[in-house]
Amino acid sequence: MKLPSASQMQQLDRRASEQYGIPTIVLMENAGVGTVRMALDELGPCNNTFAPIFVGPGNNGGDGLVIGRHLHQRGCEVMFFFLVNPEKLSGDPATNFKIVKQLKLPYHVVDTVERIGMIPMLIAQKESKGLCCYAVFDAIFGIGLCRELSGHFKKAVELINSAAFKTKGPVIAIDIPSGLDSDSGKTLGCCVTADYTATYGCAKPAHFLHGSGSPAGKVAVIDIGIPPAVVNSGGIDTTLATDALVKQRSTSLHRAITSHKGDNGHLFILAGSAGKSGAAILAAKGALRAGAGLVTLGCPIQLKDIFGSALPEAMTFLLSGSDTCFSIDDLAVIERELATKDVLVVGPGIGQDQRTAELILTLYERAKCPMVIDADGLNILALAAESLPQPGGPRIYTPHPGELSRLIDMDSGAINQDRLEAVKLAVTKFAGSKDSVVVLKGAGTLVADGSGQRYINTTGNPGMAAAGMGDVLSGIIGALLCQGLAPTDAALCGVYLHGSAADMLFAAQGPGFFAGDVADRIPCARRKLLVV
Ligand SMILES: NC(=O)C1=CN([C@@H]2O[C@H](COP(=O)(O)OP(=O)(O)OC[C@H]3O[C@@H](n4cnc5c(N)ncnc54)[C@H](O)[C@@H]3O)[C@@H](O)[C@H]2O)[C@@H](O)CC1
Numbered sequence: 001m002k003l004p005s006a007s008q009m010q011q012l013d014r015r016a017s018e019q020y021g022i023p024t025i026v027l028m029e030n031a032g033v034g035t036v037r038m039a040l041d042e043l044g045p046c047n048n049t050f051a052p053i054f055v056g057p058g059n060n061g062g063d064g065l066v067i068g069r070h071l072h073q074r075g076c077e078v079m080f081f082f083l084v085n086p087e088k089l090s091g092d093p094a095t096n097f098k099i100v101k102q103l104k105l106p107y108h109v110v111d112t113v114e115r116i117g118m119i120p121m122l123i124a125q126k127e128s129k130g131l132c133c134y135a136v137f138d139a140i141f142g143i144g145l146c147r148e149l150s151g152h153f154k155k156a157v158e159l160i161n162s163a164a165f166k167t168k169g170p171v172i173a174i175d176i177p178s179g180l181d182s183d184s185g186k187t188l189g190c191c192v193t194a195d196y197t198a199t200y201g202c203a204k205p206a207h208f209l210h211g212s213g214s215p216a217g218k219v220a221v222i223d224i225g226i227p228p229a230v231v232n233s234g235g236i237d238t239t240l241a242t243d244a245l246v247k248q249r250s251t252s253l254h255r256a257i258t259s260h261k262g263d264n265g266h267l268f269i270l271a272g273s274a275g276k277s278g279a280a281i282l283a284a285k286g287a288l289r290a291g292a293g294l295v296t297l298g299c300p301i302q303l304k305d306i307f308g309s310a311l312p313e314a315m316t317f318l319l320s321g322s323d324t325c326f327s328i329d330d331l332a333v334i335e336r337e338l339a340t341k342d343v344l345v346v347g348p349g350i351g352q353d354q355r356t357a358e359l360i361l362t363l364y365e366r367a368k369c370p371m372v373i374d375a376d377g378l379n380i381l382a383l384a385a386e387s388l389p390q391p392g393g394p395r396i397y398t399p400h401p402g403e404l405s406r407l408i409d410m411d412s413g414a415i416n417q418d419r420l421e422a423v424k425l426a427v428t429k430f431a432g433s434k435d436s437v438v439v440l441k442g443a444g445t446l447v448a449d450g451s452g453q454r455y456i457n458t459t460g461n462p463g464m465a466a467a468g469m470g471d472v473l474s475g476i477i478g479a480l481l482c483q484g485l486a487p488t489d490a491a492l493c494g495v496y497l498h499g500s501a502a503d504m505l506f507a508a509q510g511p512g513f514f515a516g517d518v519a520d521r522i523p524c525a526r527r528k529l530l531v532v
């Protein structure tokens with residue numbers, strides 16, 4: 001599912017009307033009718049109910065007027081609350097206002113903070129007639145929002161979000177919750193927290209950038225009649241990682257009946273150090289559960305006993321360059337080992353010892369195989385950012401916002417304000433080459449590649465904010481690369497499977513599961529996706 005930016009969406013609307021002659025008022029009518037159908041499907045009939053509709057100054061408000069008209073036709077008592085003087089509306093919203101007036105539908109102008117304060121009393125009058133609220137419709141601002149909410153606009157949003165209002169009925173946001181920036185997901189002052197969002201033509205990035213905590217609630221995409229050819233030629237570079245997309249990108253993971261371990265790749269992992277041996281075990285576990293044929297853990301001498309006994313399915317390769325950590329003195333033997341391996345995972349728990357840093361930077365430059373770089377591997381790259389060599393092969397970087405902040409020298413607060421832009425910056429500024437992929441972890445994990453494509457993941461939950469989750473993910477991505485997926489697909493499918501496994505645990509028991517539990521669920525998540 002393509003996710004256009006606000007300006008791309010405006011272009012799609014424009015092309016539908018200018019190139020194909022579809023009048024914008026028809027698009028608006030389709031939007032309103034589609035929303036009412038969605039509401040009826042979700043909430044049941046609306047006769048003998050009432051519905052407050054908050055109407056803003058632009059076309060989003062116009063959608064609200066169409067919705068009100070069609071609810072009225074089905075027996076609902078609509079109450080329009082205009083946040084601007086409706087006589088000053090122009091274009092399609094003005095036309096729809098004229099129809100509302102002809103139909104003598106009741107409306108109130110609430111264009112000051114004081115007038116917003118009167119809304120609860122007006123609603124109480126409806127309730128005193130024994131009517132229940134069907135839903136509250138937020139048609140204040142859509143993708144045309146261009147500055148922070150203030151004054152009575154802010155007050156209206158606060159009223160919709162207030163505890164007293166929430167008990168009245170579900171909130172349905174029109175196109176996008178008012179106050180939410182469509183491209184970045186940033187809240188401009190404050191934003192409506194909706195139960196449902198009816199969005200038009202295409203969903204927008206902001207609907208999914210907050211992961212399972214989205215203020216958009218359940219999102220329904222309403223077909224308003226924009227020809228698919230317009231959407232497909234819109235140059236949209238952001239895509240939602242849906243079940244269908246991930247299925248399509250992972251079909252090559254299907255196992256032949258005659259498959260043997262040699263067919264499924266050999267992963268080499270450099271992870272862990274004294275006190276952080278668990279990072280290596282979790283990465284190896286993630287990789288084995290995600291189907292890597294063979295996994296070998298590079299092993300500093302001091303960790304020999306732990307690595308040897310913790311996970312019998314993984315092999316170990318003793319590295320004697322340093323007792324406690326990986327070292328540049330291990331380079332020759334590691335390079336020999338890599339000749340028989342398909343993919344390298346580096347970073348979880350390795351620390352930032354100078355000898356380790358030299359090793360990682362040299363491998364970054366020389367290893368021809370795909371390399372997944374996580375945690376301290378990323379911190380080492382960040383410290384060397386000024387003189388970073390060109391990578392020797394495909395590289396997949398898996399930072400969380402703090403690590404990305406060090407990598408691209410951008411404040412992590414600024415990264416969180418616009419994660420889509422930050423991940424794009426990272427893949428161009430830092431990663432550079434066509435085969436580079438950046439995975440920005442968090443609620444609504446992002447994947448960006450050197451071709452300019454960006455993906456928003458749809459799986460995962462707050463239970464994943466726990467130790468070792470990233471280690472498991474690096475192993476999963478390494479395993480998918482081993483099984484032949486291209487770097488972008490390995491990252492995309494890896495984050496999806498990781499989140500999907502965690503979602504099974506969250507549904508069964510809520511937060512408190514371990515990273516290792518997530519690894520153990522990967523085969524179920526994979527089976528759900530691939531059937532085999
Ligand atoms: N153009 C089209 O063909 C279609 C547009 N549709 C609807 O139109 C919406 C976009 O319409 P518009 O471009 O008119 O934009 P909006 O309706 O989102 O609002 C833009 C108006 O709000 C004002 N504004 C922006 N931020 C403000 C703030 N913080 N405080 C006060 N005023 C503020 C702007 O100056 C402008 O007057 C979409 O989200 C969708 O709901 C749908 O009807 C489908 C068809």
Ligand SMILES: [K+]
Pocket residue numbers: 060138139140141142173174175176177178
């Ligand atoms: K809205």
